[in-house]
Amino acid sequence: MEVVLLRMCRAFDAASGTVLFEGKLAGPELFRSLGCPELVASVFDFARGLSALRCSESELALLSALLLLNAGRPWLQDRPRVARLQGQLDVAFRLLLRRTRREAVSPQLPAPGRLRALCSQHLEQVQAFRRLHPAGVSAAFPPLYRELFAPDPVSRGLAA
Structure with a gap:
């Protein structure tokens, strides 16, 4: 999710305060309908700030x-x-x-803690949405989003 948020600055249109989403410009109001207005506002603020820096593709990479x-x-085996x-x-950056x-x-640049906090909020919202609408994730989210953030537990062998 951290990389998705970082790359979002490329899809953000500062003039209109919208982001390119599924081929159309969408404002925060579209995403607020998912029931997480604080997260949406934070993500759009983050995208606005990072977009203003006008990072090159090399910098973003x-x-x-x-x-x-x-x-x-926490899951690394060879930290050093x-x-x-x-x-x-x-150094290269x-x-x-x-x-x-x-x-x-x-x-x-935004502090790494800010990105981690946004990612934690995002994960909490996805989990809450999944609890409230178990079948809704497949229908409500675009395919790539589902694959990245809301995988089907049955297809991954995680079903209880």
Whole structure:
């Protein structure tokens, strides 16, 4: 979800405050109908702030890699190796910013804690939605979203 939120800045239209969703521009009101207005507002605020930085594809790629290669993940088996790779990616990101004279972007990036908090809120909302509407996830969410965030427990062998 962290990478999805990061990449969302590319689909965000700051002029209209909308995001490209399933081929159409959609505002926060469309997503609020899912019953999580605080999360929707936070996600749109995050996208607005990150969009304003006008990150290049190279910057977003390195930021995405930094999010994915996080030595703080609890399930890792070789933390030191991941930490070294994470450090190398961080150096590459800072060198890119220096080379493109965009060092001022670095302190404006959202804190990793903010992304983690948004992802936690998102997971809570998906779980709550699944409890309230067990069959609704398949019908209500687009296919890619379902695959990433609301997999069918039966197809994954997780059924009770």
